[in-house]
Amino acid sequence: MTSAGRAQRRGPDPRAVRSSLIALVSTVVVFGGLAWIVVHAPGWPAVQASFFNREVFEESLPGLLDAFVVNIELFMTAEVLVLGFGLLLAIMRSLSGPVFLPIRVMSNAYTDIFRAIPGVLVIFVLGFGIPGLGLVDPRTDQRLFGILALTLVYSAYVSEVYRAGIESIHPSQEAAARSLGLSRLQSLRFVIVPQAVRRVIPPLLNDFIGLQKDTVLVSFIGVVEIFRYAQIESAATYNFTPYVAVALVFIVVTVPLIHLVDWLVARDRGGARPRAAATPSRLGAL
Amino acid sequence: MRKTTTTLAIGLIAIFAAACGSTGGSASPAASAASGGASNAPSAAASASPAACAKDSLKTATAGKLTIGTDNPAYPPYFAPNTGGTLTKPWKISDPTNGQGFESAVGFAIADRLGFAKSDVQWIVVPFANSFAAGPKTFDFDLNQVAYNAQRAQNVDLSEGYYFGNQSLVVLKTSPLAKATTIAALKDYVYGAQVGTTSYDAIAAVIAPSKKALVYDTNDLAIKALGNKTIDGVIVDLPTADYITNVQVQNAVIAGQFAGGTPEHFSAVLAKGSPLTDCVNSAIAAMTQDGTLDDLASTWLPFQDTVPVFKP
Numbered sequence: 001m002t003s004a005g006r007a008q009r010r011g012p013d014p015r016a017v018r019s020s021l022i023a024l025v026s027t028v029v030v031f032g033g034l035a036w037i038v039v040h041a042p043g044w045p046a047v048q049a050s051f052f053n054r055e056v057f058e059e060s061l062p063g064l065l066d067a068f069v070v071n072i073e074l075f076m077t078a079e080v081l082v083l084g085f086g087l088l089l090a091i092m093r094s095l096s097g098p099v100f101l102p103i104r105v106m107s108n109a110y111t112d113i114f115r116a117i118p119g120v121l122v123i124f125v126l127g128f129g130i131p132g133l134g135l136v137d138p139r140t141d142q143r144l145f146g147i148l149a150l151t152l153v154y155s156a157y158v159s160e161v162y163r164a165g166i167e168s169i170h171p172s173q174e175a176a177a178r179s180l181g182l183s184r185l186q187s188l189r190f191v192i193v194p195q196a197v198r199r200v201i202p203p204l205l206n207d208f209i210g211l212q213k214d215t216v217l218v219s220f221i222g223v224v225e226i227f228r229y230a231q232i233e234s235a236a237t238y239n240f241t242p243y244v245a246v247a248l249v250f251i252v253v254t255v256p257l258i259h260l261v262d263w264l265v266a267r268d269r270g271g272a273r274p275r276a277a278a279t280p281s282r283l284g285a286l
Numbered sequence: 287m288r289k290t291t292t293t294l295a296i297g298l299i300a301i302f303a304a305a306c307g308s309t310g311g312s313a314s315p316a317a318s319a320a321s322g323g324a325s326n327a328p329s330a331a332a333s334a335s336p337a338a339c340a341k342d343s344l345k346t347a348t349a350g351k352l353t354i355g356t357d358n359p360a361y362p363p364y365f366a367p368n369t370g371g372t373l374t375k376p377w378k379i380s381d382p383t384n385g386q387g388f389e390s391a392v393g394f395a396i397a398d399r400l401g402f403a404k405s406d407v408q409w410i411v412v413p414f415a416n417s418f419a420a421g422p423k424t425f426d427f428d429l430n431q432v433a434y435n436a437q438r439a440q441n442v443d444l445s446e447g448y449y450f451g452n453q454s455l456v457v458l459k460t461s462p463l464a465k466a467t468t469i470a471a472l473k474d475y476v477y478g479a480q481v482g483t484t485s486y487d488a489i490a491a492v493i494a495p496s497k498k499a500l501v502y503d504t505n506d507l508a509i510k511a512l513g514n515k516t517i518d519g520v521i522v523d524l525p526t527a528d529y530i531t532n533v534q535v536q537n538a539v540i541a542g543q544f545a546g547g548t549p550e551h552f553s554a555v556l557a558k559g560s561p562l563t564d565c566v567n568s569a570i571a572a573m574t575q576d577g578t579l580d581d582l583a584s585t586w587l588p589f590q591d592t593v594p595v596f597k598p
Binding site for chain 2: 236
């Protein structure tokens with residue numbers, strides 16, 4: 001990189017070695033210090049026995065992973081539905097022209113309301129309210145109400161993300177598309193939305209991280225997913241280690257996704273120019 | 287930035303590993319000590335000297351007072367409202383401070399044996415899950431229909447049983463289950479129970495239904511689901527079932543109770559190693575011996591002999 005770096009190619013740069021060492025020592029001191037403080041706290045033996053109990057951890061983990069399959073079902077299904085429904089809401093909202101006012105109002109009201117209500121309440125109201133109406137089979141799998149509630153809530157967030165993406169596309173893009181003879185919907189479908197979606201993938205994944213974690217709220221309507229299973233284990237053993245195990249499972253599943261988002265954001269920042277160049281070529285292909 | 291988070295993650299995992307690593311060694315002696323303590327309880331109770339349990343030498347949460355915890359709302363038949371329906375704040379539905387209802391009466395009876403006058407007893411709200419949280423306790427003991435099990439006894443002291451009761455099945459009057467008399471007839475239905483209760487354990491252990499059970503935060507929610515017909519039956523202990531069918535849901539009945547094996551028993555919860563445990567145990571042992579507890583049970587829980595028992 002620098003001429004100094006090139007000149008000393010044979011040996012490692014002493015400054016780099018020094019800063020690595022400093023980083024290492026500082027990391028060890030900070031984390032070691034924190035660990036020391038925690039481990040020497042007066043209540044540590046009690047906390048250790050009830051939060052970090054290896055026997056309980058090993059005993060509960062297989063069951064927790066089984067229960068996590070339910071969470072995976074919930075978020076996989078909800079994410080697919082959210083992608084579609086959120087986009088529909090965003091398109092409804094970005095339709096211009098006076099005739100579409102009711103549709104815009106509907107979409108507006110929807111995103112306002114469902115972003116305002118805590119997700120757990122939506123789950124509650126659907127899970128206990130809909131079967132009470134007597135319109136659907138009362139034996140309907142409670143997971144479906146959970147998926148429905150998560151879809152309703154997260155579509156509101158995701159539609160805002162989509163809308164931001166759609167609005168970030170320069171109006172000249174639509175103007176150009178319309179001048180080529182595409183209808184308004186066609187220009188949305190072939191010109192605006194494809195560009196918008198690519199631009200909003202990182203914030204979209206961010207919302208999915210939230211959705212994945214919120215699948216535990218479906219436990220409120222009786223579904224035995226990972227958190228409810230941890231509660232059962234915890235109550236049976238009078239021990240909180242199963243909750244720590246749930247946290248670890250979510251860390252293992254979510255951290256890679258978080259890093260994917262960070263990486264995508266970084267790539268977008270660094271690679272803004274190539275993508276700008278790619279856009280016209282894609283238009284040319286149309 | 288990314289490097290920092292990676293380091294952080296590694297640090298966190300290392301801390302957990304270290305924490306777990308040292309637990310492996312220290313947990314088992316603690317566990318064996320706890321089970322040893324539990325099996326020795328009767329002899330310890332018998333040997334607890336009266337002097338050690340004298341009111342003035344007891345180290346209670348508030349000096350000179352006995353603090354008893356239970357969850358709020360407090361439900362009949364364990365607790366009861368005052369005559370005229372009034373309640374002391376902050377209590378809902380029932381008022382533990384009046385000595386009416388089974389657990390309120392038991393609480394005051396234990397207090398009496400320990401030498402506390404009725405006016406020296408104070409009741410505080412302790413949510414079920416908090417009763418077994420790690421750390422110091424705000425109560426001297428907690429009466430909340432906590433069923434004894436050996437694993438629970440590792441984290442807290444659980445007293446001698448003050449009530450021995452069966453689980454039971456609550457269904458809607460219109461359900462085919464209302465006429466069921468055998469456990470074999472209960473297989474193909476969806477059941478619900480409150481999370482973390484021995485009622486939930488009974489679904490798997492006694493009924494072993496072919497359909498997945500639903501597990502709710504509270505009995506109230508399970509009952510709501512029963513009313514919605516999302517579930518076919520709720521498993522609760524018999525006294526709670528009596529309250530549900532008499533007060534909460536008019537169109538529900540107790541289909542039967544599950545007997546056999548050792549019936550579960552309710553224990554008072556005390557902080558691990560509490561100086562009061564032996565004294566509470568000897569008070570309960572004395573009340574079992576002289577029939578006080580039986581009298582209280584037949585006063586407040588008379589249904590235990592009238593509800594039919596499921597045959598296998």
